[in-house]
Amino acid sequence: MLRSLATAALSMLVFASTATAQEEAIRPTLPRPEVIRTVIEKAVDGFILPGYRDFHAAADALTGNMDALCKTPSPAALAAAKEGFAEAARSWARIEIVRAGPAIEENRFERILFYPDRKSTGLKQVQALLARPDENATEVAVLKGKSVAMQGFGALEFVLAGTGSESLATEEGSFRCRYGRAVAQNIEQIASELAALWDAPDGVQRDWKEPGPDNPLFRTEQEAMTALLGILVHGAEMVRDQRIETFYKGGDKPVFPKQAIFWRSQNTWTMIEGNLEGLRDLIRTSEMVDLLPSDQHSIIDSTEFVLKSLLRVVGQMDVDIEAAVADPAGRQKLDFLLINGRDLITRLNDQYGGAIGLTSGFSFSDGD
Known part of the structure; x- marks a missing residue:
């Protein structure tokens, strides 16, 4: 009887040891902390920082396009503004995936691009503004306080390509153009903020690169x-x-x-x-x-x-x-x-x- 119990106990120990060995075998090898830090550093320095700088440059160019269109409206100036819009949108799309950090603070993400807009909130507000012009909306300082749906790429796209956009090539589209210019300026200002916040060596980039117990973002x-x-x-x-x-x-x-x-x-x-x-x-x-x-x-x-x-x-x-x-x-x-x-x-x-x-x-x- 004692021999049987001893044999059973030994079998259980062997089984437990085997199960533990199998678990160890399939358990992933965790990356070393120093390797993680290196990868994070490359992500920040090689992708995020230049991504926001590129977006800022494209947004600045778009603002210039809109300013030129408003000063001297013409089919050529309108075509240039549309091209500037496409380039700025592409630049944003590349860095848009970083839905973290300063981009999601102070409604910056939604102010740049309010989408999806399932209830067509932005469309209705922009259409209403163009139907009943309000000069205050042509000032970027005032525009910032309005609905996020009126501040970003979605609003500017309707200005440049929506119903009545052909008027931008003539003096008839003056208000529409000045509102669009304010939207472009707003996008540029937000892009400038994002680039500056990420470029600051003691700011969000440090929080990403240096995890630790006192880090507000990442403890490990x-x-x-x-x-x-x-x-x-x-x-x-x-x-x-x-x-x-x-x-x-x-x-x-x-x-x-x-x-x-x-x-x-x-x-x-x-x-x-x-x-x-x-x-x-x-x-x-x-x-x-x-x-x-x-x-x-x-x-x-x-x-x-x-x-x-x-x-x-x-x-x-x-x-x-x-x-x-x-x-x-x-x-x-x-x-x-x-x-x-x-x-x-x-x-x-x-x-x-x-x-x-x-x-x-x-x-x-x-x-x-």
């Missing part, structure tokens, strides 16, 4: 690492869920082309392409592959392959949204973007997240 390197991955996951979700599914959900479901971002100016694909370029560049510049065990580097390779495929198809979308959703070939490409957009999210959230030690079941979508 792992928290900073999770936040960096969160930028990528949420950015990928934004492309699929807000940029595409807002107007096209696939299959035989109803389509809503006029809910697509910037459909009037045909800059929907400009924004989607810029968002995807931002995701790609952040992954590359920060060298996030360094956080992975050496035998799992292929996760980044496959992620970049999906991004490359998405960018290739977006580059082929050279028609407006209404034409794209009406054409079988266009819908096929949109289906491709939805399917591979979901794949991108899975690779970042599940595969990469699991490989760097985020617990099973972790999901940025759940707000964990």
